Amino acid sequence: MRRLPPVIPAHRLLLAVPLLVALAGPFFVPDELTRGVAFSGAGPLGTDFVGRDTWHQVLLGGRSLVLVALLATAGAYLVGVPWGVAAAMTRRRVLDELLMRPLDLLLAVPSLLLLILLATVAPRGAWSLAPIVMLINLPDVARVSRAAALEIAARPALEAMRLQGESRRRIAVRYVGRSMLRTLAADLGTRLTGALYLVxxxxFLGIGVPPDAADWAVMVDRNRAGLFLQPWAVVVPALLIVALSVGLNLTFDRALRRGGRT
Known part of the structure; x- marks a missing residue:
């Protein structure tokens, strides 16, 4: 009996398609882009609000979104995890307060409002969004890391390691850090999705990027006026953003379930 080819799981497909378009798409766009009539049916997906080929804009519009979100999330973990572990492992309540209270002040400001405030003083450009989104995610990452490290720091094994003369740095990296990996992995999917939505x-609000930039969120915003004339300029980038976010969450959920069974 002839065997059927394996079916690609839906969560992998949802993640792979937008990632492939975002990262490899710019290599398939010609160097010289022409303009035609706005919201016309020319090309595979028609044209956008200034007459550019929508298909070319889709291929160009995902790279900055994905890379900025990845950089921002990586930066938040590189800073936030050591910050939270240091606060959890200190035996002085004053130091714990000094480390965590400034982050609570950032949490008190709504993320979108903080994004707008920080973007007004930052240089204009998509890449300037990376440190801003990183700063917005930093308090949550540090608090999750501190909560996870507090439970680990209370274990008898940690006290035994201290009595044996292990350095604080060695304990934090080799024992606490390794014990936190599953918690951080569970948080990573949500954090990365949140970074994508922030970027x-x-x-979409025109913060950090030009109003005519080749960007999926900008495409959704700027082409809304022609939604009933040429819907693909809005529908396709919107679907790619949603597919990327849903695919990320589903992929991390499946990976955690599989890891829990092993």
């Missing part, structure tokens, strides 16, 4: 929201 997309900033682009």
């Amino acid at each position: 997309a929201a900033a682009s």
Whole structure:
């Protein structure tokens, strides 16, 4: 009996398609882009609000969104995890307060409002959004890391390691850090999705990027006027953003479930 080819799981497909378009798409766009009539049916997906080929804009519009979100999330973890672990492992309540209270002040400001405030003083450009989104995600990452490290720091094994003369740095990296990996992995999917939405929201609001930039969120915003004339300029980038976010969450959920069974 002839075997059927394996079926690609839906969560992998949802993640792979937008990632492939975002990262490899710019290599398939010609160097010289022409303009035609706005919201016409020319090309595979028609044209956008200034007459550019929508298909070319889709291929160009995902790279900055994905890379900025990845950089922002990586930066938040590189800073936030050591910050939270240091606060959890200190035996002085004063130091714990000094480390965590400034982050609570950042949490008190709504993320979108903080994004707008920080973007007004930052240089204009998509890449300037990376440190802003990183700063917005930093308090949550540090608090999650501190909560996870507090439970680990209370274990008898940690006290035994201290009595044996292990350095604080060695304990933090080799024992506490390794014990936190599953918690951080569970948080990573949500955090990365949140970073994607923040970067997309900033682009949608015109923060940090030009109003005619080749960006999926900008495309959704700027082409809304022609939604009933040429819907693909809005529908396709919107679907790619949603597919990327849903695919990320589903992929991390499946990976955690599989890891829990092993």
